[in-house]
Amino acid sequence: MSGNNPGMEMTTLSALSEPNRMNIVELLRDGPLTVGEIAERLDLRQPQASKHLKVLSENRIVEVQAEANRRIYKLRPEPFQALDTWVRSFQRVMEERFDNLDDYLRELQSKEKP
Amino acid sequence: MSGNNPGMEMTTLSALSEPNRMNIVELLRDGPLTVGEIAERLDLRQPQASKHLKVLSENRIVEVQAEANRRIYKLRPEPFQALDTWVRSFQRVMEERFDNLDDYLRELQSKEKP
DNA sequence: GGGGAATATTCCTGTCAAGGAATATTCAAA
DNA sequence: TTTGAATATTCCTTGACAGGAATATTCCCC
Numbered sequence: 392m393s394g395n396n397p398g399m400e401m402t403t404l405s406a407l408s409e410p411n412r413m414n415i416v417e418l419l420r421d422g423p424l425t426v427g428e429i430a431e432r433l434d435l436r437q438p439q440a441s442k443h444l445k446v447l448s449e450n451r452i453v454e455v456q457a458e459a460n461r462r463i464y465k466l467r468p469e470p471f472q473a474l475d476t477w478v479r480s481f482q483r484v485m486e487e488r489f490d491n492l493d494d495y496l497r498e499l500q501s502k503e504k505p
Numbered sequence: 506m507s508g509n510n511p512g513m514e515m516t517t518l519s520a521l522s523e524p525n526r527m528n529i530v531e532l533l534r535d536g537p538l539t540v541g542e543i544a545e546r547l548d549l550r551q552p553q554a555s556k557h558l559k560v561l562s563e564n565r566i567v568e569v570q571a572e573a574n575r576r577i578y579k580l581r582p583e584p585f586q587a588l589d590t591w592v593r594s595f596q597r598v599m600e601e602r603f604d605n606l607d608d609y610l611r612e613l614q615s616k617e618k619p
Numbered sequence: 620g621g622g623g624a625a626t627a628t629t630c631c632t633g634t635c636a637a638g639g640a641a642t643a644t645t646c647a648a649a
Numbered sequence: 650t651t652t653g654a655a656t657a658t659t660c661c662t663t664g665a666c667a668g669g670a671a672t673a674t675t676c677c678c679c
Contacts, residue, residue: 401522401524401527402522404518404521404522404527405522407518407522408515408516408518408519408521408522409636409637410515411637413515413518420594420595420597420598425655425656426655426656426657427654427655427656436638436639436640437655437656437657438638438639438640438641438656438657438658439637439638439639440656441656441657441658442637442638442657442658443637445657445658459645459646459647459655460645460646460647460654460655460656461646461654461655461656462655462656462657466595466598468598468599468600468601471592471595471598471599472599474588474592475589475592475593475599478585478588478589478592479589480534481534481580481585483534484534484580484582484585485582485585485586485589486582487582523666523667525667539625539626540625540626540627541624541625541626550668550669550670551625551626551627552626552627552628552668552669552670552671553667553668553669554626555626555627555628556627556628556667556668557667559627559628573625573675573676573677574624574625574626574675574676574677575624575625575626575676576625576626576627
């Protein structure tokens with residue numbers, strides 16, 4: 392495929408598309424938190440919080456640091472950098488430079504009668 | 506929630522997280538295409554292509570222009586701009602400025618014995 | 620108006636992922 | 650070593666969603 396950015400994992404978007412996980416990410420942007428704090432602030436049951444954090448971990452969106460009983464989760468920068476790179480590769484689209492349909496329509500016409 | 510960017514729809518990520526739809530987006534970055542062309546290039550059956558395009562339309566990621574029999578699909582810039590804005594709001598995270606866990610750990614300690 | 624091309628829609632089925640509840644694990648402290 | 654707190658894991662059920670096949674719709678052209 393044409394625009395496959397290195398580092399931009401397809402599953403990153405999938406992981407982020409779940410509302411609770413997105414909320415976790417939004418919450419963690421202000422700094423690391425434990426599972427209990429995340430569950431409490433987002434009104435999640437602890438097992439669901441752990442499960443969502445597991446998905447985020449597997450996608451390397453967060454990382455864990457064990458501290459005795461607790462696990463402290465924090466965001467990893469790489470997926471965001473990769474996503475940023477990917478989105479920026481659509482700059483031409485975002486600037487709406489290529490939306491002259493007319494050329495394309497003319498091309499269609501020419502194929503009409505071969 | 507804290508970082509709710511205006512314009513960044515939660516369902517945008519969900520729509521993009523489906524591999525075939527992501528492929529469609531990658532394909533359309535080089536310019537508008539008809540349903541038939543999309544289906545052919547991505548080796549999809551026409552109905553599936555139409556269905557995926559419908560999802561992308563509903564999420565305003567693409568827009569349609571009817572031309573006689575055919576429907577020409579093209580990317581819309583807004584979702585990408587919104588996504589760009591959202592990702593950039595994680596710049597602090599991407600720069601890894603705030604990952605001093607030590608402060609947080611000390612704070613945890615102080616709560617230990619109230 | 621009939622036929623064929625391009626596209627959309629419907630119905631069905633299987634798969635997968637999220638939530639609930641219960642349980643297992645790990646650790647510190649007494 | 651037992652207790653309790655914090656977290657992870659398992660099992661089950663249910664709902665959403667993607668693909669397949671068939672059909673409906675819309676349009677142009679003869």
